[in-house]
Amino acid sequence: KQEVTQIPAALSVPEGENLVLNCSFTDSAIYNLQWFRQDPGKGLTSLLLIQSSQREQTSGRLNASLDKSSGRSTLYIAASQPGDSATYLCAVRRVAGGSEKLVFGKGMKLTVNP
Amino acid sequence: DTGVSQDPRHKITKRGQNVTFRCDPISEHNRLYWYRQTLGQGPEFLTYFQNEAQLEKSRLLSDRFSAERPKGSFSTLEIQRTEQGDSAMYLCAGTSQRSSYNEQFFGPGTRLTVL
Numbered sequence: 001k002q003e004v005t006q007i008p009a010a011l012s013v014p015e016g017e018n019l020v021l022n023c024s025f026t027d028s029a030i031y032n033l034q035w036f037r038q039d040p041g042k043g044l045t046s047l048l049l050i051q052s053s054q055r056e057q058t059s060g061r062l063n064a065s066l067d068k069s070s071g072r073s074t075l076y077i078a079a080s081q082p083g084d085s086a087t088y089l090c091a092v093r094r095v096a097g098g099s100e101k102l103v104f105g106k107g108m109k110l111t112v113n114p
Numbered sequence: 115d116t117g118v119s120q121d122p123r124h125k126i127t128k129r130g131q132n133v134t135f136r137c138d139p140i141s142e143h144n145r146l147y148w149y150r151q152t153l154g155q156g157p158e159f160l161t162y163f164q165n166e167a168q169l170e171k172s173r174l175l176s177d178r179f180s181a182e183r184p185k186g187s188f189s190t191l192e193i194q195r196t197e198q199g200d201s202a203m204y205l206c207a208g209t210s211q212r213s214s215y216n217e218q219f220f221g222p223g224t225r226l227t228v229l
Contacts, residue, residue, distance in 0.1 A: 004156070032215060043205060044157070044220040045116075051215060089156050093216065100145065100170060100209075102218060104156030 002027045002094055006105035015082060015114050021075040023090035023105055028068050031093045034102065035064050035075050038087045047088075048075070052095070080112045118143070118208050118221035126227045127196055134192045135204055135224045143208030146189050147218060148181055150174065151203040163189060196228045 003026045013019060023033070032051050036044040048057045048064040050073065056065040063076040073090055087109045091102040117140035127133050139146055145164050149157035160179070162170040165186035175181075178196075183189040193200055203225050207218040 032217075034217065036220075041225070043116075043118075043120075043222040044207075046217060046219060049215055049217045091156070100147070100162050100216070101159035101172075102147075102149075102157075104158070106154065106156050 002030075002092060002103045004090060004092055004103050004105035006088075006090060006108045008108065009106065010109040010111070012111040012113065013080060015080060015112055017080050017112075019077040019080050019110070021077070021088050021090075021108055021110070023073040023075070025071045025073075025092050025103075027094065028071050029095045030068065031095045033064075033066055033073050033090060033092045035062075035073075036089045036091065038089060038107065040087075044089065080110075082112050082114045085110055085112050116140075116208075116219035116221065118206060118219055120204075120206050120221040120224050122224060123222060124225045124227075126229065128229050129196060129198060131196055132192065132194045133196060133226065134190055135206075135226075136188060136190050137206030137221060138188045139206070139208030139221075140210075141187070142210045142212060143219075144186070144211040145209040145216075146183060147207040147209075148189070148191050149205040149207065151205060151223075152201075157205055160191075193226075196226075198228045201226055201228045 035047045050066045061078040087107040089107040091104040148160040151157040163183040203223045207220045
C-alpha cells in the first residue's frame with residue numbers, strides 16, 4: 001500500500017527565505033508525482049507535475065525534484081513571499097494495477113511572515 | 115481557474131438526510147475523479163469515471179454513497195442517510211484526454227457539515 005509522508009507538518013519562516021519542502025513515498029512504482037497548493041477552505045491548485053522518467057520540473061520560483069529510487073521529492077521555493085502562505089500537498093499516482101487515483105500526503109502548512 | 119466547478123460550495127444538513135453534490139468539469143475532461151478531505155488530512159480517493167463509465171471505487175465509498183456521470187459530462191455524488199462522520203470537503207477533479215501526463219485539475223470543493 002502506497003503511503004505518502006510530508007514532514008514537517010508546519011513551517012513558519014520570514015519573508016525572503018529559500019525553502020525546501022519534503023515528500024516521501026513508500027512504493028517507487030509511480031507514474032507521476034504532483035505538487036499542489038491549497039488555500040484555507042479552497043480546492044487544490046496544481047503547481048508542478050513530474051513524470052516518473054523526469055528528475056525535475058520548474059515553474060517560476062518553484063522547482064520540484066524527484067528521486068524515485070529513494071522515494072523522495074522536494075519542492076524548492078525561492079525567495080518566499082507572504083503570498084506563498086498556504087498548505088502544500090504532494091500526491092503520487094501509482095503504476096501498479098493501472099489505478100488512476102492520486103495518493104496524497106497530509107500536507108505541510110507554510111506561513112511566510114512579512 | 116481550472117474550469118472545474120462544483121455546486122453547492124457549502125451544505126449544512128441534519129443527520130439522516132440525503133445530499134447531492136454536482137461537479138462540472140471542462141468539456142475536454144474525459145476522466146473525472148471524486149475525493150474526500152477531512153480537516154488536517156490530505157484528500158482520499160473515492161471514485162473515478164472515464165466518460166460515463168465508473169471504473170474504480172474506493173472502499174471508502176460505502177453503500178450510502180453513489181456517484182454518476184450519465185452523459186460523460188457533469189457528475190453527481192449522492193450521500194444517503196448522512197452521518198456526522200460524512201462531514202468533510204468533497205473535491206472533484208478532471209483530466210484531459212489530450213494530456214499525456216494525466217495531470218488532475220481540481221474544483222473548489224463542496225464543504226459538507228452534518229449536524
